[in-house]
Amino acid sequence: MKKHVIFDIDGTLLDSEESVLLSLQETVLMKKGKHMETEELKFALGIPSEAALRRLGFAxxxxxxxxxxxxxxxPSYHKYMRIFPGIRETLTALKEKGIRLGIVTSRNRPEYEKDFLPFGLEPFFDTVICADDTIRHKPDGEPVREYLRRQKAQPEEAVYI
Structure with a gap:
C-alpha cells in the first residue's frame, strides 16, 4: 500500500478550467487587445502562469x-470553480487510513493561497509544493521529487494524481 498520495489541484481536486481560461482570455484581451477563444488557451492548463504567458508572446x-x-x-471568475464530487470524502478516507497527503501544483504560492485556500481543503494536506518552490516545473519531475525530499519518502511509497 502507498504511504503518500500527492494531488494536483487544477483538474484533479478542483474543476477550475473555466475560471482559469476565462480570466486568461480577459487578460490577453486587456493586455494585448487580442480576443482568443478559450479553446485556443487550453494549452495553459497545468503549467505555471509565466510559462503560459510566454507562449502567448508576453516579454x-x-x-x-x-x-x-x-x-x-x-476572483471574478471563482464562481466557476468547484471541488470535484467525492473529493472531501476521498481525502477523509485516505487520512483515516494514515496516508500522508500532499499537493504538487503549477500555481505559485500567492495563486494557491488566493484560489485554493477558500475551499477549506488545506487541513487534509501535509506538504504543498507550488511552482515557486522549485526551479523546474511540471511536467518535469522536480516538484514531486521535492515533495518526496521534504517527506523523506521513497518514490515507490507515493503516487501522484
Whole structure:
C-alpha cells in the first residue's frame, strides 16, 4: 500500500478550467487587445502562469506585472470553480487510513493561497509544493521529487494524481 498520495489541484481536486481560461482570455484581451477563444488557451492548463504567458508572446519584463494582473481578475471568475464530487470524502478516507497527503501544483504560492485556500481543503494536506518552490516545473519531475525530499519518502511509497 502507498504511504503518500500527492494531488494536483487544477483538474484533479478542483474543476477550475473555466475560471482559469476565462480570466486568461480577459487578460490577453486587456493586455494585448487580442480576443482568443478559450479553446485556443487550453494549452495553459497545468503549467505555471509565466510559462503560459510566454507562449502567448508576453516579454520577460512583462511577466510579473501580467501575472499579477491576471491574478486580480481571477476572483471574478471563482464562481466557476468547484471541488470535484467525492473529493472531501476521498481525502477523509485516505487520512483515516494514515496516508500522508500532499499537493504538487503549477500555481505559485500567492495563486494557491488566493484560489485554493477558500475551499477549506488545506487541513487534509501535509506538504504543498507550488511552482515557486522549485526551479523546474511540471511536467518535469522536480516538484514531486521535492515533495518526496521534504517527506523523506521513497518514490515507490507515493503516487501522484
Amino acid at each position: 520577460e519584463e512583462e511577466l510579473a506585472e501580467t501575472v499579477q494582473f491576471w491574478g486580480t481578475l481571477t
